Amino acid sequence: MIEIQNIAKAFHDKVVLKGISSKFEKGQTNLIIGGSGTGKSVLLKCMIGLVKPDQGHVLYNGRDFYNSDKETQQSIRREMGVLFQGGALFDSKTVEENVRFPLDMLTDQSSEEKRERVAFCLERVGLGAAARRMPSEISGGMKKRVGIARAIVMNPMYLFCDEPNSGLDPLTSVKIDELIKEITEEYEITTVIITHDMNSVMEIGQNIIFLYEGSKLWEGINTDITKTDVPELKEFLFSNKLLREMGRNV
Incomplete structure (x- = not known):
């Protein structure tokens, strides 16, 4: 609360x-x-x-x-997990890399642990097949879903x-x-x-x-x-x- x-x-x-x-x-x-x-x-x-x-x-x-x-x-x-208004995705990173970013910055998880967590979050928002795409290659709605996946990748309480x-x-x-x-x-x-x-x-x-x-x-x-x-x-x-x-x- x-x-x-x-x-x-x-x-x-x-x-x-x-x-x-x-x-x-x-x-x-x-x-x-x-x-x-x-x-x-x-x-x-x-x-x-x-x-x-x-x-x-x-x-x-x-x-x-x-x-x-x-x-x-x-x-x-x-x-905390935050979904920003514009999505705030990194144009130079793939969908998978964008979602993994908080894990890279804030955890000491192994590469395999990160891969599994990112894959789970992308599947949860219906984007498992888009992991290797660039933000420029996906729609606005898909970008928002990538943003949601990134916001929940750290398993937030808020x-x-x-x-x-x-x-x-x-x-x-x-x-x-x-x-x-x-x-x-x-x-x-x-x-x-x-x-x-x-x-x-x-x-x-x-x-x-x-x-x-x-x-x-x-x-x-x-x-x-x-x-x-x-x-x-x-x-x-x-x-x-x-x-x-x-x-x-x-």
Whole structure:
């Protein structure tokens, strides 16, 4: 479980996060939603240690990340897997080499152990036959699946996904959502997803927080979100529905 307590962050005179608190349970897909510039990505960066909050606490199974010694912080980081928005694959490395990279950097496993782990993760995301391909030789959806394989290769307790469906067509987006949810439940990972994709919200939103101008205005599950009486969330939902309808008519 991850718990965030009263997370606040400002850059110079611009307040980005205003005391955000929530709990993210293991085995669930926890979504952070909101429009552009609402603080979603900054909150994610605060959670994974890329940006230090001005106040508040980030607890990993009770361990306070920012009030721990360096050794504990490094231990928590090794328990994280991150799927970056653009995939962040190395163009000069094969699919297999991209997935193996964390093992090369962070473990002393033998070559055979690494090979077996990479093969397992690629098979798990349906890319066993693509191991020797280069990123330029695979589709956008396949790149996201490679990113997922790399994110889980260290057998993480915590999985963070930044806009996993960005740039993907609707059918591929659904498949990526299903894969993330399956992996989360199968391995009981605490998964946190940044998204503005309402299809993702309705299909896999087991726990959702809605940010608006740096504040948390709503928290709940996907079956309750359309019943909200929060005006800003209603507007967000309507705008996304309108965009989807426009997309269907193009």
